[in-house]
Amino acid sequence: MSELTGNLLVAQSGGPTSVVNSSLAGIVSEALNHECIEEIYGGLNGVMGMLNEDFVDLAAESQQTIRGLRHTPGAALGTGRFKLKKQQDYERVLEVFAAHNIRYFMHIGGSEAQESADRIDQLAREHGHDLRVIGVPKTIDNDLVHTDHCPGYGSAIKHIATTVREIACDNRAMGQGEFVSIVEVMGRSSGWLAAGASLAKGKDQPHDPPHLIYLPEVAFSPEKFFEDVRRVLRREKYCLIVVGEGLVDKDGNYISVTSGLADGYGHTTPGGAGDYLGNLIEESLGLKARTTRLGYAQRSAATHASKTDNDEAYLAGQAAVRAAIKGESGRMVTLIRGDTDPYSCETGLAPLADMANGIKELTRDWVHEDGVSMNHQFYKYAHPLIQGEIAVPYANGLPEFVQLRREAVEKRLEVYPVG
Amino acid sequence: MSELTGNLLVAQSGGPTSVVNSSLAGIVSEALNHECIEEIYGGLNGVMGMLNEDFVDLAAESQQTIRGLRHTPGAALGTGRFKLKKQQDYERVLEVFAAHNIRYFMHIGGSEAQESADRIDQLAREHGHDLRVIGVPKTIDNDLVHTDHCPGYGSAIKHIATTVREIACDNRAMGQGEFVSIVEVMGRSSGWLAAGASLAKGKDQPHDPPHLIYLPEVAFSPEKFFEDVRRVLRREKYCLIVVGEGLVDKDGNYISVTSGLADGYGHTTPGGAGDYLGNLIEESLGLKARTTRLGYAQRSAATHASKTDNDEAYLAGQAAVRAAIKGESGRMVTLIRGDTDPYSCETGLAPLADMANGIKELTRDWVHEDGVSMNHQFYKYAHPLIQGEIAVPYANGLPEFVQLRREAVEKRLEVYPVG
Numbered sequence: 001m002s003e004l005t006g007n008l009l010v011a012q013s014g015g016p017t018s019v020v021n022s023s024l025a026g027i028v029s030e031a032l033n034h035e036c037i038e039e040i041y042g043g044l045n046g047v048m049g050m051l052n053e054d055f056v057d058l059a060a061e062s063q064q065t066i067r068g069l070r071h072t073p074g075a076a077l078g079t080g081r082f083k084l085k086k087q088q089d090y091e092r093v094l095e096v097f098a099a100h101n102i103r104y105f106m107h108i109g110g111s112e113a114q115e116s117a118d119r120i121d122q123l124a125r126e127h128g129h130d131l132r133v134i135g136v137p138k139t140i141d142n143d144l145v146h147t148d149h150c151p152g153y154g155s156a157i158k159h160i161a162t163t164v165r166e167i168a169c170d171n172r173a174m175g176q177g178e179f180v181s182i183v184e185v186m187g188r189s190s191g192w193l194a195a196g197a198s199l200a201k202g203k204d205q206p207h208d209p210p211h212l213i214y215l216p217e218v219a220f221s222p223e224k225f226f227e228d229v230r231r232v233l234r235r236e237k238y239c240l241i242v243v244g245e246g247l248v249d250k251d252g253n254y255i256s257v258t259s260g261l262a263d264g265y266g267h268t269t270p271g272g273a274g275d276y277l278g279n280l281i282e283e284s285l286g287l288k289a290r291t292t293r294l295g296y297a298q299r300s301a302a303t304h305a306s307k308t309d310n311d312e313a314y315l316a317g318q319a320a321v322r323a324a325i326k327g328e329s330g331r332m333v334t335l336i337r338g339d340t341d342p343y344s345c346e347t348g349l350a351p352l353a354d355m356a357n358g359i360k361e362l363t364r365d366w367v368h369e370d371g372v373s374m375n376h377q378f379y380k381y382a383h384p385l386i387q388g389e390i391a392v393p394y395a396n397g398l399p400e401f402v403q404l405r406r407e408a409v410e411k412r413l414e415v416y417p418v419g
Numbered sequence: 420m421s422e423l424t425g426n427l428l429v430a431q432s433g434g435p436t437s438v439v440n441s442s443l444a445g446i447v448s449e450a451l452n453h454e455c456i457e458e459i460y461g462g463l464n465g466v467m468g469m470l471n472e473d474f475v476d477l478a479a480e481s482q483q484t485i486r487g488l489r490h491t492p493g494a495a496l497g498t499g500r501f502k503l504k505k506q507q508d509y510e511r512v513l514e515v516f517a518a519h520n521i522r523y524f525m526h527i528g529g530s531e532a533q534e535s536a537d538r539i540d541q542l543a544r545e546h547g548h549d550l551r552v553i554g555v556p557k558t559i560d561n562d563l564v565h566t567d568h569c570p571g572y573g574s575a576i577k578h579i580a581t582t583v584r585e586i587a588c589d590n591r592a593m594g595q596g597e598f599v600s601i602v603e604v605m606g607r608s609s610g611w612l613a614a615g616a617s618l619a620k621g622k623d624q625p626h627d628p629p630h631l632i633y634l635p636e637v638a639f640s641p642e643k644f645f646e647d648v649r650r651v652l653r654r655e656k657y658c659l660i661v662v663g664e665g666l667v668d669k670d671g672n673y674i675s676v677t678s679g680l681a682d683g684y685g686h687t688t689p690g691g692a693g694d695y696l697g698n699l700i701e702e703s704l705g706l707k708a709r710t711t712r713l714g715y716a717q718r719s720a721a722t723h724a725s726k727t728d729n730d731e732a733y734l735a736g737q738a739a740v741r742a743a744i745k746g747e748s749g750r751m752v753t754l755i756r757g758d759t760d761p762y763s764c765e766t767g768l769a770p771l772a773d774m775a776n777g778i779k780e781l782t783r784d785w786v787h788e789d790g791v792s793m794n795h796q797f798y799k800y801a802h803p804l805i806q807g808e809i810a811v812p813y814a815n816g817l818p819e820f821v822q823l824r825r826e827a828v829e830k831r832l833e834v835y836p837v838g
Contacts, residue, residue, distance in 0.1 A: 016589045045595065074588030080595055161817055163716050169493030169820055170435045170719040176464065176499055181715060200817065257676075257694075275676075275691070292714025296600060297582050300589040304722065306816065386816035397725065397805035398580055398619065401588055 004130060005036045006103025008321070010058070011043035011050060012075040012138070013109035013116075017152030018159070018302045019313040020138045021069040021076045023108050026317025027136070028058050028066050034325050037104060041409055045078040046109075047116060050093045051418045055100065055409035068402030070310065071392045073300035076404050079109075082418075084116045090123050092416050097124075097131060099412040104132050104324045108317070110139040110150075114332050114355035121330040121352060132324040135332035135352050136316050140299050142192040143359040146350035147334035151316055152299070154309030154385030157196025159301040160185055160242075161386065163294060164200040168209035168240055175238030180229065180281050180289040183210070184274030186298050187244040191215030191362050193298065194244035196382055198374040209240040212372040214277070216246035217362055220255050222280060228372055229285065247273040303399055307388025312345060319347035343384035423549060424455045425522025427740070429477070430462035430469060431494040431557070432528035432535075436571025437578070437721045438732040439557045440488040440495045442527050445736025446555070447477050447485050453744050456523060460828055464497040465528075466535060469512045470837045474519065474828035487821030489729065490811045492719035495823050498528075501837075503535045509542050511835050516543075516550060518831040523551050523743045527736070529558040529569075533751050533774035540749040540771060551743040554751035554771050555735050559718050561611040562778040565769035566753035570735055571718070573728030573804030576615025578720040579604055579661075580805065582713060583619040587628035587659055594657030599648065599700050599708040602629070603693030605717050606663040610634030610781050612717065613663035615801055617793040628659040631791040633696070635665035636781055639674050641699060647791055648704065666692040722818055726807025731764060738766035762803035 010027050012020055024042075031037045040058040043049035056077070058066075069076055084090060097105065097120075107117040114135040121133035137144050140156035164183055171181045187193040194215050201208035211232040214220060232239040247255040257272025257279065274291035281289040316333045323331060331349040338344035366378035392399045429446050431439055443461075450456045459477040462468035475496070477485075488495055503509060516524070516539075526536040533554040543550035556563050559575035583602055590600045606612040613634050620627035630651040633639060651658040666674040676691025676698070693710035700708040735752045742750060750768040757763035785797035811818045 012592075016592045018585075048595075072588060073585050074590075075592035077592075078594075079592045081593075158816060162722060163720070165817055165820070166437075166492050166719040166721055167715040169491060169721075170715050171493075173431075173435045173494035173496075173498045174500075175497075176467075176501075183714075203815070272694070275694075290714060291712065292716060293710065293712040294716075295602075295709060295711025296586040296589050297711060297713075300585040301582070302585055302588075303581060383816070388816065389813055394808055396622070397577060397802070397807065398584055401584070 003036050004103050004132065005038065006101045007039040007041060008037045008104035008106065009041045009043055009055065009097070009102045010106040010108065011046055012077045012079045013046040013107060013113035014079060014139065015299055016073065016075040016079060017138055017140050017299050018073040018155045018305045019151055019310045020108060021072050021074070022310050022313040023136050023138060023151060023317035024076060025066050025069040026314035027106050027321055030318040030321035034321070036325065041100065041102070042077045042404070046080040046082060047084050048080055048082050048418065050096055051089060051416050053096050053411040053413055056404065056406040057409055060407045061404055065402050065404060070314065071302050071305070071390050072401040073302040083112060084119070090119055093120055094123055094127055094129055096413060098129060100409070103130060106134055106136060106320050108136040108138050110141065111144060111355050111359065114352050118330060118352035118355065132327070132329040133352070134320040134324050134328065135355070136320045137332060137334070140193065141187065141190065143190060144355060145358055145360050146354060148337040149335055149385055151309060151313035153192065155305040156193060156298045157199060157382060158306040158386035159298055159304035160193060160197050160294060161199040162304050164197050164210050164240070164242060167292060168200065171238045171240050175236065177233060177237045178287050179238035180241065180287050181238065182241045182243060182274045182278050182289055182291040184243050184245055184291055184293040187216060188246040189216060190246065191217050191244050194242055195362055195366070195374050195378055197242040198378065199382060199386060206373065207235065210242040211236060211239050212241045213374065214241065214243040214247055214372065215362070215367065216244050216248055217364060218367065218371045219250040220247050221250065225277070225280065226284060229281065241277065243273050243277055245273050302390065302401070303392050305390045306386045307390055308385055310390055316347060323349055422455050423522050423551065424457065425520045426458040426460055427456045427523035427525065428460045428462055428474065428516070428521045429525040429527065430465055431496045431498045432465040432526065432532035433498060433500070433558065434718055435492065435494040435498060436557055436559050436718050437492040437574045437724045438570055438729045439527060440491050440493070441729050441732040442555050442557060442570060442736035443495060444485050444488040445733035446525050446740055449737040449740040451478070453740070455744065460519065460521070461496045461823070465499040465501060466503050467499055467501050467837065469515060470508060470835050472515055472830040472832055475823065475825040476828055479826045480823055484821045484823060489733065490721050490724070490809050491820040492721040502531060503538070509538055512539055513542055513546055513548055515832060517548060519828070522549060525553055525555060525739050527555040527557050529560065530563060530774050530778065533771050537749060537771035537774065551746070551748040552771070553739040553743050553747065554774070555739045556751060556753070559612065560606065560609065562609060563774060564777055564779050565773060567756040568754055568804055570728060570732035572611065574724040575612055575717045576618060576801060577725040577805035578717055578723040579612060579616050579713060580618040581723050583616050583629050583659070583661060586711065587619065590628070590657045590659050594655065596652060596656045597706050598657035599660065599706050600657065601660045601662060601693045601697050601708055601710040603662050603664055603710055603712040606635060607665040608635060609665065610636050610663045613661055614781055614785070614793050614797055616661040617797065618801055618805060625792065626654065629661040630655060630658050631660045632793070633660070633662040633666050633791065634781070634786065635663050635667055636783060637786065637790045638669040639666050640669065644696070644699065645703060648700065660696065662692050662696055664692050721809065721820070722811050724809045725805045726809055727804055729809055734766060742768055
């Protein structure tokens with residue numbers, strides 16, 4: 001494959017993670033190694049920046065800032081939920097790419113980001129615009145196919161397991177045989193995050209907290225729930241429950257705090273599964289229950305990030321640039337777990353076109369037969385992903401994060417009517 | 420004052436903090452320095468253990484465990500909300516103390532713990548039982564009088580400010596002019612904790628997140644709230660709100676998620692102030708709003724603990740033992756801030772009898788005139804309390820906390836019917 005000279009563009013799409021900027025840093029630092037990459041541009045606010053020509057000069061950022069990205073949560077380029085759908089939007093993107101001589105496009109994101117990267121790649125081929133498109137996986141939801149796991153997931157479950165372990169110390173102290181505490185975690189359609197809470201248990205300590213985990217994969221039944229809670233409270237002096245926000249009943253309706261309150265059981269959007277369980281416990285068991293909702297902290301707790309995850313996010317960014325330099329296009333970087341013990345991981349490539357087809361579900365075989373805990377196979381899978389800590393720099397008692405200077409790249413085209 | 424020889428008892432009461440075990444470690448390590456203290460007992464589960472003779476031998480614990488207490492959240496001896504009220508319960512406590520030759524009693528807790536310590540002290544005098552009672556302050560609510568601040572508060576607000584700063588990175592990335600995010604913090608009757616979130620702002624950066632702070636001290640008005648949010652969204656691309664769970668309306672009723680839903684506006688117990696604000700935003704401004712509820716993490720996030728706070732908690736425990744050895748009784752250790760800059764702090768003593776009378780309110784003068792931020796005086800007060808980090812040991816990717824062996828002390832009395 002002949003050398004392709006031109007500019008590189010990187011964008012971040014979808015919900016941030018605490019390590020998505022590490023992938024950005026990996027891309028920038030690797031791009032600097034290759035002379036055929038002339039300018040390194042960042043597209044602002046996901047695909048919006050590609051339609052609006054909102055580019056910033058990443059090579060103009062200081063080394064300190066690029067290094068600081070490695071421990072800074074959020075998406076430093078901005079992100080967004082706007083989706084490229086219309087054909088004319090895709091044509092516009094190519095027009096913008098041509099105007100700025102973009103020859104390398106790196107899209108960091110989840111399945112939607114990979115899908116749009118795939119369409120850009122195909123359209124470039126159709127138009128004969130020489131472009132190399134590589135996707136970099138990013139999602140705390142861990143649901144991309146073809147990759148063993150997704151950058152962002154390890155740090156999210158490390159935060160969840162850390163917080164559950166800390167809360168367990170509090171709840172254990174309060175426990176007199178009737179103390180119930182609920183931790184609600186994200187995951188609208190899968191239990192990957194809720195399952196990760198099980199890492200808070202000591203190895204081979206099945207009775208350690210969290211005592212009960214309710215996953216979207218297991219249809220919720222109030223009767224079974226009451227039995228579960230009673231069983232734990234016969235054995236322990238407190239009961240620590242983790243619930244995924246996407247919990248559903250046997251008919252697939254979301255369990256929501258307004259279920260049965262405003263408009264009867266059965267909701268189409270998730271909301272307040274933790275409070276719903278708390279209300280059930282108060283009304284039916286007569287016990288107090290307080291819900292902690294980890295919310296946005298799950299995807300931004302850089303102080304609880306996994307070094308393994310952070311390093312892999314960086315590595316994935318570097319690998320994307322190297323693959324493009326080698327002539328690859330229309331591919332997403334994947335993480336491939338080695339067969340060895342201890343854990344090892346290297347990067348691979350998979351077709352972008354496959355990313356829109358299907359999501360990786362939490363393996364049902366990894367759920368313990370009791371339906372409220374994970375078995376050893378899950379532990380074996382997830383445990384390596386949370387290893388190692390990040391030394392986030394502190395100043396004045398708080399973590400110090402960086403922001404990009406965002407030196408704007410001059411626009412070259414007419415204003416485009418987005419939306 | 421003549422030397423008093425006998426045993427020491429320490430108990431922990433009320434909700435745990437992430438540094439309440441540091442006070443316990445301070446008491447144990449200091450007690451070992453004094454030969455007149457023969458045995459070092461821990462009372463289990465707050466005052467319950469004093470009624471039931473549930474004592475453990477703290478001197479039998481390993482040095483490693485006592486050291487590990489310094490970074491272990493929760494209350495290692497167990498705690499509880501049971502209150503000593505009946506005269507016969509107090510008589511029982513003295514009987515138990517006499518049977519075990521307890522001559523030094525250290526009660527770590529909030530205002531209720533100090534009040535019961537005071538009554539035990541008075542009753543001992545009346546009965547001629549030579550006993551020295553010293554209280555050690557503990558509460559994330561920061562509401563004890565006579566002390567500049569309370570051990571536990573600094574770590575709680577460091578956790579809150581850290582998490583708000585992390586979430587802000589996420590929310591900033593998502594912001595396109597219409598992104599609203601809410602963080603609900605504890606504090607049923609005061610805004611000490613919500614106010615602490617303001618430390619997440621950079622110094623002299625009033626426009627930094629959190630953009631709006633709603634305190635129980637400032638009567639909530641939906642009209643003002645809408646104005647506040649609109650003002651922020653004109654200036655910023657996102658709006659990060661912090662709300663104390665004890666938010667009230669102009670009539671003093673708690674703002675609750677079920678306000679106006681189940682039984683009309685006006686509730687006697689707090690619950691879901693964050694979700695209530697989120698619903699208001701969705702219904703009245705047509706914007707999505709997601710609420711993170713920090714919950715129990717605020718009093719257990721040892722990985723976000725303040726070294727200053729942790730050291731002061733330890734110091735307060737040591738000072739309690741020293742005061743008792745010197746012959747003091749019926750006193751609580753206080754923290755006295757030096758007049759110097761940089762910050763310094765030493766311990767003092769205040770009468771236990773004063774602790775039940777009044778709580779220390781958040782100074783209204785420290786709230787900015789906009790009603791939704793704190794001024795420089797609050798910053799000056801709170802900022803030193805979050806300085807420094809704790810090196811919590813990690814193993815297998817998660818913080819390692821200790822548990823006491825809890826070697827039981829033999830009972831000497833008939834079973835007592837508690838309750």
